Amino acid sequence: MTQPYELVIGIETHVELATRSKMFCACSAKWFGAPANSLVCPVCLGLPGALPVPNRRAIELAITAGLALNCTVPAHTKFDRKNYMYPDLPKGYQISQYDLPFNVNGWVEIETGGGPKRVRIHRAHLEEDTANTKHGEGYALIDFNRSGVPLLEIVSEPDMSSADEAVAYAMAVREVIVGAGLSEMRLEEGAGRYDVNVSIRFMEDGTQRWPPQSEIKNLNSYQAIREAVAYESERLWRDWHEGGEIRTRTGKVTVGWSPERHRTFLQRTKEDVSDYRYFPEPDLVRFEISPELVAKLKSGIPELPSQRRARFVRDYGLSDYDARVLVSDRALADFYEESVTAAGGEPKAVANWVTGEVLRYTKGNGGSIAKTKLRPQHIGSLVRLVKSGELSTTAAKDVFAEVWQSGQEPAAVVKSKGLAQVSDEAAIAAAVEAALAENPKAAADYRAGNTRALGALVGSVMKRMGGKANPAVINRILAERMRQP
Numbered sequence: 001m002t003q004p005y006e007l008v009i010g011i012e013t014h015v016e017l018a019t020r021s022k023m024f025c026a027c028s029a030k031w032f033g034a035p036a037n038s039l040v041c042p043v044c045l046g047l048p049g050a051l052p053v054p055n056r057r058a059i060e061l062a063i064t065a066g067l068a069l070n071c072t073v074p075a076h077t078k079f080d081r082k083n084y085m086y087p088d089l090p091k092g093y094q095i096s097q098y099d100l101p102f103n104v105n106g107w108v109e110i111e112t113g114g115g116p117k118r119v120r121i122h123r124a125h126l127e128e129d130t131a132n133t134k135h136g137e138g139y140a141l142i143d144f145n146r147s148g149v150p151l152l153e154i155v156s157e158p159d160m161s162s163a164d165e166a167v168a169y170a171m172a173v174r175e176v177i178v179g180a181g182l183s184e185m186r187l188e189e190g191a192g193r194y195d196v197n198v199s200i201r202f203m204e205d206g207t208q209r210w211p212p213q214s215e216i217k218n219l220n221s222y223q224a225i226r227e228a229v230a231y232e233s234e235r236l237w238r239d240w241h242e243g244g245e246i247r248t249r250t251g252k253v254t255v256g257w258s259p260e261r262h263r264t265f266l267q268r269t270k271e272d273v274s275d276y277r278y279f280p281e282p283d284l285v286r287f288e289i290s291p292e293l294v295a296k297l298k299s300g301i302p303e304l305p306s307q308r309r310a311r312f313v314r315d316y317g318l319s320d321y322d323a324r325v326l327v328s329d330r331a332l333a334d335f336y337e338e339s340v341t342a343a344g345g346e347p348k349a350v351a352n353w354v355t356g357e358v359l360r361y362t363k364g365n366g367g368s369i370a371k372t373k374l375r376p377q378h379i380g381s382l383v384r385l386v387k388s389g390e391l392s393t394t395a396a397k398d399v400f401a402e403v404w405q406s407g408q409e410p411a412a413v414v415k416s417k418g419l420a421q422v423s424d425e426a427a428i429a430a431a432v433e434a435a436l437a438e439n440p441k442a443a444a445d446y447r448a449g450n451t452r453a454l455g456a457l458v459g460s461v462m463k464r465m466g467g468k469a470n471p472a473v474i475n476r477i478l479a480e481r482m483r484q485p
């Protein structure tokens, strides 16, 4: 069934930047898990007369984020007061940015069913996070530890047209922010949150209809984004057809998402921008961002996962799939590159090991390569032993299992377990003679053109050699011998 409307989606991504202290005071910004109201001072409690001092590191991280998201950094910027009353905002206003944000006009690329697509970023501005409210039966508790934590808000253009694209965008932004080391953006801790604006557009009686949108607040998992977009777009469509309030409403509504009930619920009808009565923050000076600072921050951005993926495909000849698997985990990608060096090249053989055995064992062990006894040198040795013919591919897997357990050098395991592959030509030739003498029918069949008979002969030779003979050498000697009368 095709969807009777077009989906139009824009996303605001909130990121708590990885600073040690808060945006405008010296309190620790590491609020998650701390005892309630233990990280507070007059500034972040909003007490009268307390003055904000901007956090230089937060500003640098905010600009770096913009640069990593392909934004332009305007030369002049400032903070503004966004005025509203809410229990989690003791000052009665939030210090944010209105018309002169730190970053404008960026983009990220996402993968869609129809190929790569650019989602434009309208702006990315810096503000302070609010306190945390915990609701109980008939009461609410407020924890001010989070109040004043530096928060970057990244606002996309409404460029996404499906739940899949919305999720791909959310993942792409997070990949850039985490990859550039600006925030760990732990979604389950609220250190990364998404507000998703959903609207539907369709033709009705020859007229294009585009009813007001819904803003779904504070989604903190990709699954929640996917489910909430699907639910809310269907709800808007149904509401329109049943002659509901959406036909008369002019502004957008704000809704929450209940992951337990798999549905949205109304929070409020949205204030207009003018309701916030923005004005320049009088306690802070304006900022001039020098081209030198921008250049310095830009040069400090590490290689991002998307760039690393492209380099793996280009320089190592890996498939896009393998490159994705490796780059999905920074430690794994580092391990891979160190293994290639240790193996003296062989990027594809190393990739087979890392995306195969290494990943399989690591997943069974909690998922972190750093917590295992395995070292890049081990993979390097295994690849070299197989390449030189000293170890068969099958035996190499047994050696790997032992290395994984004990952390021993592969060469030592090969020796102690007697797993070395035999490439001794005289020994193999002798076994070939014995196999031919024992299987005259197979030899005759092969000479008569039945190539499958060769398999039986190879098997017989291998059995005589205790399974350790180099199959390439067996095949070669056998083929040479069969050409003789």
Ligand SMILES: [Zn+2]
Pocket (backbone or CB within 6 Å): 022, 025, 026, 027, 039, 040, 041, 042, 043, 044, 045, 148
């Ligand atoms: Zn404080």
